Amino acid sequence: AQKITQTQPGMFVQEKEAVTLDCTYDTSDPSYGLFWYKQPSSGEMIFLIYQGSYDQQNATEGRYSLNFQKARKSANLVISASQLGDSAMYFCAMREFKAAGNKLTFGGGTRVLVKP
Amino acid sequence: GAGVSQTPSNKVTEKGKYVELRCDPISGHTALYWYRQSLGQGPEFLIYFQGTGAADDSGLPNDRFFAVRPEGSVSTLKIQRTERGDSAVYLCASSTDSSGANVLTFGAGSRLTVL
Numbered sequence: 418a419q420k421i422t423q424t425q426p427g428m429f430v431q432e433k434e435a436v437t438l439d440c441t442y443d444t445s446d447p448s449y450g451l452f453w454y455k456q457p458s459s460g461e462m463i464f465l466i467y468q469g470s471y472d473q474q475n476a477t478e479g480r481y482s483l484n485f486q487k488a489r490k491s492a493n494l495v496i497s498a499s500q501l502g503d504s505a506m507y508f509c510a511m512r513e514f515k516a517a518g519n520k521l522t523f524g525g526g527t528r529v530l531v532k533p
Numbered sequence: 534g535a536g537v538s539q540t541p542s543n544k545v546t547e548k549g550k551y552v553e554l555r556c557d558p559i560s561g562h563t564a565l566y567w568y569r570q571s572l573g574q575g576p577e578f579l580i581y582f583q584g585t586g587a588a589d590d591s592g593l594p595n596d597r598f599f600a601v602r603p604e605g606s607v608s609t610l611k612i613q614r615t616e617r618g619d620s621a622v623y624l625c626a627s628s629t630d631s632s633g634a635n636v637l638t639f640g641a642g643s644r645l646t647v648l
Contacts, residue, residue, distance in 0.1 A: 461641045469633075519581075520566065523575035524575050
């Protein structure tokens with residue numbers, strides 16, 4: 418079974434509008450962390466935001482916020498006031514703290530294109 | 534260095550050849566990860582090192598793939614008898630350690646093309 422599922426392969430958003438990128442995950446580990454990365458066309462992965470499974474509040478980082486719904490196992494990324502530079506691939510990832518390896522497992526990504 | 538450095542940035546080779554990809558992590562980062570990213574897909578875990586030892590190599594697809602980190606800093610991913618299906622971008626990442634909320638910092642990747 419997929420551990421991280423991103424159901425939106427691609428989406429358009431108008432400049433200055435908000436966009437929500439969906440991410441659902443599957444784990445039986447009670448302790449885990451969720452990460453979002455941005456990958457522009459240059460190819461480098463850029464860390465955006467982190468949410469721990471025991472964090473009481475949704476994470477925010479500038480224009481990025483995470484809509485964390487633990488019971489639904491979803492961790493959607495919200496980008497507010499989209500800018501042209503936000504056009505990129507976005508990946509959701511999970512680290513299971515008790516599982517061997519502590520590796521990050523990535524979803525398939527969502528491509529965002531911001532229209533002027 | 535200031536970031537994670539990967540060389541070469543591009544490598545074109547012929548089927549059956551041997552390839553080495555190098556990763557120079559951020560100074561002081563003890564954890565180092567290798568991922569493979571095929572076109573249009575998310576990064577796929579290959580192996581990670583904590584210090585000099587491979588703590589998890591469960592993602593290596595077969596015995597043609599091998600990685601080392603002899604002094605706990607620079608790492609080399611080695612691919613023997615390359616196949617066309619090995620064509621991908623190989624990403625290296627490092628972090629202060631491998632636990633919890635520690636963020637992986639990625640390099641720009643090495644694009645491997647096997648003809």
